[in-house]
Amino acid sequence: MPKPNEALRRLFVMSGWTLSQCARAVNRVGGENGTPLQYNASAVHHWLHGTTPRGERVPGYIVEAFSRRLDRPVTHAEAGFEPPNGRCPGHPDTVEELIELGRYDMDPSRRGVLGATLFSVALTVPDWPNVVNRLAAVESGRTKRIGFREVDAVTAMTEELSRLDDQFGGRHARPMAADFLVNTVGPHLRAAASDAVRKALLSATADLLYLTGFMAVDEGLDGLAQRYYLKALECAGAADDHLTYCTTLRGMSLQAIDLGHAQYAQRLADAAAAASPSAGPRMRAFLAGQQAHAYAATGSRNHALAFIREAEVAMEKAESKAKAFGSYAPSSLAYHVSQVKYALGDKAGAVESLKESDRLRHSHYRRSSVRYNALLAERQLELGHLEEACSTWERVLDDYPLVQSGSADEKIQHMKSLLRPHLRNPAAARVYQRSRMTEAV
Structure with missing residues (x-):
């Protein structure tokens, strides 16, 4: 016994x-x-x-x-349990383990190991002082020396992967990112370089890791995403890159909200804001918008409204263009306004703000259009506007076949479950049948 x-x-x-x-x-x-x-x-x-x-x-x-x-x-x-056997692949300590993380992710036969990685709200997230100089002891190779040309190539590749993710979803782009991380970025990190080049490379690597984690979230691989995000924090600290460090914390906060962990999301959003005391107006809007979303999700009405107003004022002041990914535009702010209104009980106002977000969104961001317009249709249906919701879902189905995204797939499945009770309505029946035909293709 x-x-x-x-x-x-x-x-x-x-x-x-x-x-x-x-x-x-x-x-x-x-x-x-x-x-x-x-x-x-x-x-x-x-x-x-x-x-x-x-x-x-x-x-x-x-x-x-x-x-x-x-x-x-x-x-x-x-x-009272035995600890897990062996070391988890990709535990973020060294460059070698960074490469190991990417290697597992790029190999379909082993990707399931990381797909099973546990998302944890008890994860220890290092603050800014703890990540500065974390990777200062990276050994340099003797047979190769890199310069700013290699750094520029990493930056250009990351921007191209971000463009593919925005337009087509991350299902195909993430393995490409992992391959690039293993076969190009990893060797660069071990090569000889000047201090300025090494710092720039670590910053570019942090951007790539953040993007790869973001794509893992889109695919529903939340534990894997956390591993990429943690490594991005380390590289950002080693590069003295506050922007990517704060962007990554903000991404982790958004991930936590989507999974229903509002308190954890709030702490991460606050940590991101605290680590960027000299942020410009666009970055301040970016961070305050996430704080507003997180505080609204916890039911803190006054804080949520104060932060969304701060985001709106900062966006009005924003002039310079942000990075190609992780940027914050008026359409993103309108989305955050919608989320705050919805969490605080103003469903009609939330719908109007999502419509505004759609009007302001550039057509390039196809994956976001699928996700957020599907959300718009769901909320239109909550208000009892079935015909309007079906019209919005029709537009979702125009873009959906062009997107390879786990989150988009989930939205389509949810749409079908919401429509089933309304199939006697001709518009609902038409959208439902079209969704089935889209999946068949």
Whole structure:
């Protein structure tokens, strides 16, 4: 008979959960990470009495569930479980492991290892002082020396990958980014270079890592995205690049909101803002917009409205063009205004702001158009405007076949589930049938 797991019982008592609540929390973590689970109170009872959960990933889900509940990191040992065997590929410590992360991602036969990586709100995110000089000890190679020409090539390739992601989605572009990271950027990081060149290269690498993480989020690989984001923070710190550091934290905040972790998102958004004391108006709008979104998601009305107003004032002052990716435009601000209005109960206002976002968005951003117009249709339907929602979904289906995106796929599936109760309506039936034909193609 197994020995009771007293360590897990201590965590359970601290959590204040019932057995059923604990089971639902573990199921939720598993679902986020691609493993549908159906544990119930009986399963938790058995774990507390020493039964080892089936499946090598389940203890990690349990640990993550308690980390979220207690709002602090919980280890396998603290929960009475054996630590995971071996080192996780791509744990962000060295350039060698950065290359290892990319190598797994570019290899379809091994990509599932990283796809199973756990998204964690208990992840330790290094602050700015802790990432500065983190990579200062990178060894330089003796047989090759690089200059600004190689740095410019990394920047140009990153911008091209961003363009492909914006227009066609990241499903095909991310493996290309991983390949470039392994076969070009990795060797550059080991090559001899002047201090100025090395610093510029680390900054360009941070941009590439941020973009690759962003594309992983789009594909629903949230744990993998966190690994890329953490490495981007390290490289940005080594390059003294506040812009990419803050942009990455902001991206992590957006990822957390989309997964329903509003408090975690708020902390990340605040950390991004705190790390950019001398940000220009466009960057300030970029960060304040995310703070507004995060505070609205937590129900903090006054803070949300104050930050969205700050974003609006900063956007009015913005003049210089931002980077090709991670930039913040009036269409992005309108999207954030919509999210704040929706979270605070103004659904009609949220719809109008999403329409404004669509009017302001450049046609190049096709993937964003699919996602945000699908969201617009969902909210139009919430208001009871079925015909208008169907008209918006028609425009979504015009662009959807041209986009390879996990998030876009999810939106189309959600659209079909929302339309099924309305199939007696001719417009709804037409959109539903068209979506099925689009998938068949």
